[in-house]
Amino acid sequence: MAKDNTKETPLMQQYNAIKAKYPGALLLFRVGDFYETFGEDAVKTSQILGIVLTRRGTGPNGALELAGFPHHSLDNYLSKLVRAGQRVAICDQLEDPKMTKTIVKRGVTELVTPGVAYNDNILSQKSNNYLAAVYFDKNTLGVSFADISTGEFLVAQGDVEYIDKLLQGFKPTEVVFQKSKRKEFLELFGDRFYTFHLDDWAFTNDYANEILTKHFEVNSLKGFGVDKLQTGIVAAGVVLHYLNETEHRNLKHISSISRLEEDKFVWLDRFTIRNLELVTSANDNAVTLFEVLDQTSTPMGARLLHKWIIMPLKELKPIQERLGMVEFLVRDDRLLQEFLGHIKQIGDLERLISKVGLQKVGPRELCQLKKALYHIEAVKKIAEEAKNPFLSVLAEQLNPCLTIREKLERELQQDPPALLIKGNVIADGIDEDLDRLRKIAFGGKDYLVEIQKREAAITGIPSLKVAFNNVFGYYLEVTHTHKDKVPADWIRKQTLVSAERYITPELKEYEEQILGAEEKIQQIEIRLYNELIYQVAAYIKQIQLNAFLIAQLDVLLCFAQLAVQSHYVKPEVNKGKDLDIKGGRHPVIEKRLPIGQEYITNDVFLDNDNQQIIIITGPNMSGKSAILRQTGLIVLMAQMGCFVPAKSASIGLVDKIFTRVGASDNLSSGESTFMVEMNETASILNNISDNSLILLDEIGRGTSTYDGISIAWAIAEFLHTHPNAKPKTLFATHYHELNELANTMSRIKNFNVSIKEVGNKVIFLRKLVPGGSEHSFGIHVAKMAGMPPKLINRANEILKKLEIDRTEGQSIKDSIKKVQNQAYQLHMFAVEDPILVKIRDTLNNLDVNILTPVEALLKLDEIQRIVKQ
Numbered sequence: 001m002a003k004d005n006t007k008e009t010p011l012m013q014q015y016n017a018i019k020a021k022y023p024g025a026l027l028l029f030r031v032g033d034f035y036e037t038f039g040e041d042a043v044k045t046s047q048i049l050g051i052v053l054t055r056r057g058t059g060p061n062g063a064l065e066l067a068g069f070p071h072h073s074l075d076n077y078l079s080k081l082v083r084a085g086q087r088v089a090i091c092d093q094l095e096d097p098k099m100t101k102t103i104v105k106r107g108v109t110e111l112v113t114p115g116v117a118y119n120d121n122i123l124s125q126k127s128n129n130y131l132a133a134v135y136f137d138k139n140t141l142g143v144s145f146a147d148i149s150t151g152e153f154l155v156a157q158g159d160v161e162y163i164d165k166l167l168q169g170f171k172p173t174e175v176v177f178q179k180s181k182r183k184e185f186l187e188l189f190g191d192r193f194y195t196f197h198l199d200d201w202a203f204t205n206d207y208a209n210e211i212l213t214k215h216f217e218v219n220s221l222k223g224f225g226v227d228k229l230q231t232g233i234v235a236a237g238v239v240l241h242y243l244n245e246t247e248h249r250n251l252k253h254i255s256s257i258s259r260l261e262e263d264k265f266v267w268l269d270r271f272t273i274r275n276l277e278l279v280t281s282a283n284d285n286a287v288t289l290f291e292v293l294d295q296t297s298t299p300m301g302a303r304l305l306h307k308w309i310i311m312p313l314k315e316l317k318p319i320q321e322r323l324g325m326v327e328f329l330v331r332d333d334r335l336l337q338e339f340l341g342h343i344k345q346i347g348d349l350e351r352l353i354s355k356v357g358l359q360k361v362g363p364r365e366l367c368q369l370k371k372a373l374y375h376i377e378a379v380k381k382i383a384e385e386a387k388n389p390f391l392s393v394l395a396e397q398l399n400p401c402l403t404i405r406e407k408l409e410r411e412l413q414q415d416p417p418a419l420l421i422k423g424n425v426i427a428d429g430i431d432e433d434l435d436r437l438r439k440i441a442f443g444g445k446d447y448l449v450e451i452q453k454r455e456a457a458i459t460g461i462p463s464l465k466v467a468f469n470n471v472f473g474y475y476l477e478v479t480h481t482h483k484d485k486v487p488a489d490w491i492r493k494q495t496l497v498s499a500e501r502y503i504t505p506e507l508k509e510y511e512e513q514i515l516g517a518e519e520k521i522q523q524i525e526i527r528l529y530n531e532l533i534y535q536v537a538a539y540i541k542q543i544q545l546n547a548f549l550i551a552q553l554d555v556l557l558c559f560a561q562l563a564v565q566s567h568y569v570k571p572e573v574n575k576g577k578d579l580d581i582k583g584g585r586h587p588v589i590e591k592r593l594p595i596g597q598e599y600i601t602n603d604v605f606l607d608n609d610n611q612q613i614i615i616i617t618g619p620n621m622s623g624k625s626a627i628l629r630q631t632g633l634i635v636l637m638a639q640m641g642c643f644v645p646a647k648s649a650s651i652g653l654v655d656k657i658f659t660r661v662g663a664s665d666n667l668s669s670g671e672s673t674f675m676v677e678m679n680e681t682a683s684i685l686n687n688i689s690d691n692s693l694i695l696l697d698e699i700g701r702g703t704s705t706y707d708g709i710s711i712a713w714a715i716a717e718f719l720h721t722h723p724n725a726k727p728k729t730l731f732a733t734h735y736h737e738l739n740e741l742a743n744t745m746s747r748i749k750n751f752n753v754s755i756k757e758v759g760n761k762v763i764f765l766r767k768l769v770p771g772g773s774e775h776s777f778g779i780h781v782a783k784m785a786g787m788p789p790k791l792i793n794r795a796n797e798i799l800k801k802l803e804i805d806r807t808e809g810q811s812i813k814d815s816i817k818k819v820q821n822q823a824y825q826l827h828m829f830a831v832e833d834p835i836l837v838k839i840r841d842t843l844n845n846l847d848v849n850i851l852t853p854v855e856a857l858l859k860l861d862e863i864q865r866i867v868k869q
């Protein structure tokens, strides 16, 4: 940027002053019909948006870069900038350029950051866009999540593990925390978040209480049930502070704050959320549970489903309510279709009403609100008539907001444009001035014809004409024949051969009106529209409640449709301790199998008295992980209130689900993978209860066999002998040595995923059957993967040798040494490829001493042809 102040124009001085106020942000500076960027911002903008970069002037620091785009493209370009990780300050003209003689006043009207966005182009419809604030107190951490696009505002506090789990589940797009805690944040939560730091002063109790009570216009936060969460409240205060800092001051739609009630939801630690691929997947091709379940009809329904998946319920009553409701809908397809017909028309009511709060709602969106309210009335009626307790409560709570709907119906044009400035938004008959001006601006001809007719009648001049020219505007033309009938107050302007032209005060006034009409129309429309938004804003709470109720119904309808289409059954959830799944399936894998291939169902039974831990052995690829995961997913789906992929399922309420996968499956940077695995496992062992479900998949494989077996053994023993808890556990392992555990531990049982060996081939039967395995079949899988036959034979030889030596009591070290010595003699990797053999023979048969250059070339050609074959 040119620093030469003597040459700085007033515009650039204004730009620099504003730019300095928003460090770190890219400034979009409105100049006339364009948003301009300058200097480094321009370079970045042109790169991200692919727009032209120009240079202007030559100051001491070189030319100043410029890049700009028309103001109406803002939505589109803004989303690209924010998605590219930019914080974007939008600087608008704060007064009408026509009204001022000096430089137009400008100011930042919004700072858009990844976590603070409501623009439809930036947001994903099906997931929330949370801004999170984290506050590091002494021993506790506070966290708060807000989605400015939906008005949701949540608060929680707890230890690092809890906060970490919440961050994993809510996936905020931006996390704000204290400047002084940068190192701690990175150490505890890694670098997977877009972060921003604020000065520590904003992180105090007093400040948070002040800003929150002021926002909600209350004396204390007691009414929201969050007053005890002092650490969490600090984080919530920071969220509001940050929203203010980013120029988001119209936040009426953030109408309450709620506590995330840890004790109401199943504890899914962050590894479980990730390992079960509930809402995200490490692998781009993999399908998540969310994707398989999502058949919702509205974006808010999809977002609620997302939450239900990561927060399954722990209390029996609400689970049974949801399941009962799904059952009711499954049994009444006509009702289900009727609901769907209306719900599909409601759209994203939650985000729409937030835009009303933010005062950023467009006319077409208000029209959609009207439509949504109409369909809500219909849903209410159907729910009322359905004779179901849940639906009756829903009907009671749904509020079609008739007064405001009728107002919208009356005051908005039937099919208004998306943008207010396009005009023709407010209906006719609402404002007298508006009607008159419209008549003038758009109904000019009629008005003139009226004048013509009227004056002709009064004066008795039948040939009277009204016309317009550029010299003196509108005039009345009278032929000489009728000249003497012209009234005295007409002003003669021009005499032609056959006629005279006159103007009248009325015509002059009309002319002025028509010239200013369009501008006035716009002003009136803006005023009336803003009044309308203001009135709609009074209904934010009711409409938010409507949105929430419709989202709930939407998810339940989605569950009902799934149950029918995917043959899910109603699980029996109870307060017992047994887990009894018959004919269970993996909801995601079963959908991904190639056509013609059927998913093999499996039974899993676990209890606290006889079969607390199941050790599952079986070859690689046999389906061990699938059984573990489907068990976790079935429990989780049942406690979400969803029917499950099984023949039957009886589920004693589970309070926590832990999943651990052997280290080589989740590589983490920096730390040794084995270390990660052990850390993860340690956290389970400290948190288990009698109602927990633990899924351990090949724990211990990240280290040497002996270490691995020892650790896996110790973990199983620990879970079996824990004095206070008997968590139900599925333990998949390659170490068939672990089968020995069942001999001494009464509640450990061995199962294996069956296979059939035909000759030296393995056929996967994928059935879980009682009993252990003799060996681990890894070599069979290597063979299936296409390893060279010679290598496979050798591996089998080594395996046999090791097994014999071990039964004869020899140490593994000695026997490996023996095997090594043999290895070199056997020339494991001797050349065997027929092409290489041919080349080798051709070369061996050559006598280089007698070869002429031409012969050499011919030989080379021969070799090349062999290779090309």
Ligand SMILES: Nc1ncnc2c1ncn2[C@@H]1O[C@H](COP(=O)(O)OP(=O)(O)OP(=O)(O)O)[C@@H](O)[C@H]1O
Pocket: 589, 598, 599, 600, 601, 618, 619, 620, 621, 622, 623, 624, 625, 626, 627, 766
């Ligand atoms: N019950 C089943 N019916 C049909 N196909 C299945 C079944 N279980 C698993 N599969 C298929 O087999 C593949 C391998 O299953 P899975 O990953 O569970 O094996 P694994 O025994 O855990 O293997 P590894 O030990 O190598 O991790 C799955 O991706 C799926 O395609």
